[in-house]
Amino acid sequence: MNDQELFYLLALQRVEGVGDIIAKKLLTHFGSAEAVFKAKSSQLASIDGIGTILLKNFKDSSVFAKAERELHFVASNPITVTTFQDVDYPERLKHCFDSPLVLFSSGNIDLKNKKTISIVGTRQITSYGLEFCRKFIEDIAPLNPVIVSGFAYGVDIVAHQLAMENNLQTVGVVAHGLNQIYPKAHKKYVAKMEENGGFMTEFWSSSNPDKENFVRRNRIVAGMTEATIVIESAERGGSLITANMANEYNRDVFAVPGRVTDKYSQGCNTLIKTQKANVLTSAADLIYMLNWDLEKDVKSVQKQLFVALDEDEQKIYDYLLKTGKELLDLIALHCDFPIYKISGILLNMELKGVIRPLPGKLFEAI
Known part of the structure; x- marks a missing residue:
């Protein structure tokens, strides 16, 4: 995509009231973001979801200044911008109705023809969860999957670390712009992750890691992967939101069972009990349920x-x-x-x- 179209696409994102779904409708109808802004009000009004207030918001010229600043930030940093119309946009995510219009990424992310799974869970990972995660990733490493998570404390960072230890590509989907690292304690992992994998976000450089951003981030984690694995979770937690989103996207969900008395197994046990997740006791369960051709893949090892x-x-x-x-x-x-x-x-x-x-x-x- 050329810089001019990207400029208008970023500007479209900043029109108040235009979210990913409406933006895609506009782009599908008019063919480009530039054409959207050059369209007459009567033409815009013909699109489902465009009302009087939204038409007024299209006259806000400040969106162009905001787009210019973000475009300058991207050009000044090693950041790749991918739109939902690009061939490099994550294929599975592209089929989610509410997928992000634009993704910003850093590092060396390659998802083409790759097995891609997300691993999520509590920020208070226990020794049980740690050992399961270690064994699971070691066992699945010969199949060379991409490990996706949210770069948070607990299960997320453990999954990223173990992926790197086993020479697997790993992607951290973050809830803020790529001009910062959150949590700051994880800054030490950034360079290593970007060597073979990296970071991805839909948020601009002006976005901070606000609470509501993490829920939006979760849909990317769920949508871009073939399956979501919940290692440990309390009765309520962000990883359960990710699991529910994965179910809505018709993705496979797996949960590691635990003792009924263990606080951080309650969420997983509930997912299994309510048939919202398959039981995961080993890497073999995942390979069997996803119908991965183990014999074929092992030949490459x-x-x-x-x-x-x-x-x-x-x-x-x-x-x-x-x-x-x-x-x-x-x-x-x-x-x-x-x-x-x-x-x-x-x-x-x-x-x-x-x-x-x-x-x-x-x-x-x-």
């Missing part, structure tokens, strides 16, 4: 010449060598493992390239 199996994996491998192939339930029964545990073990063995899944929940040794 350099195969180890010598695969080290732990005691549990060796037990299962020896059993499969004898039987040739077997059902998951029977593997658990004959090898004396609970179902919740064996799913994770089998996934690790798949990633190591020593077994392969077959239709009907069958597995065989390679």
Whole structure:
């Protein structure tokens, strides 16, 4: 998009009363933001949602000065601007009716042909949530997904850190302009994240991390990803808002179950109980539910010449060598493992390239 059209697009955003939905209607009808401003009042009034007050607001010339300042800020910084009409706009987000008109980003974000999941949860992450998140991201790392979160305290920053530790691209969707970092304590992670991933926002440089911005931010987190995972949440929390938004966008939602007495498992347990989320006990659950082709993806991972199996994996491998192939339930029964545990073990063995899944929940040794 050329600077002139971007200038008018930014100006359109600053017309009071014009939100993302109305702006898209105008652009679809008139073809460009510049054409919107050059249209007659009678033409504007023909668009559903444009009333007398809004027509008056289009005469406010101050929107052009505001657009000029923001355009100058963008040009003076390493920031990429993507509009919902651009091919680089996140494909899944583009199909959300209330998706942002414009996205500002920094770093090296690449979402093309990528598996993209969001990981959210409480700001008061417990050791249980931390260990689950660590194991989950380690197990899913060979599939090279993009990890999206909100760069907040707790689950968010843990997800970003673990993604970086496993050399995965990670994107922080923030609730303010890219001229600042919030929380300031996380400034130390910025450079590393921008090396392989980065930051994304719909907010201008004049926007502060106000409370209402976080709810708007959440719809981007939910809308741009294939699935949203809630690691831990109290009975009420921002991550539950994200999960509900993901459901509204017809995205898959997963929640990690916990003890009924644990404060930060209440939200997850409720999501599962009300059938607003799938149970997530291991990376294998996600891969199965999303129908990711594990065998195909693992081919892109350099195969180890010598695969080290732990005691549990060796037990299962020896059993499969004898039987040739077997059902998951029977593997658990004959090898004396609970179902919740064996799913994770089998996934690790798949990633190591020593077994392969077959239709009907069958597995065989390679």
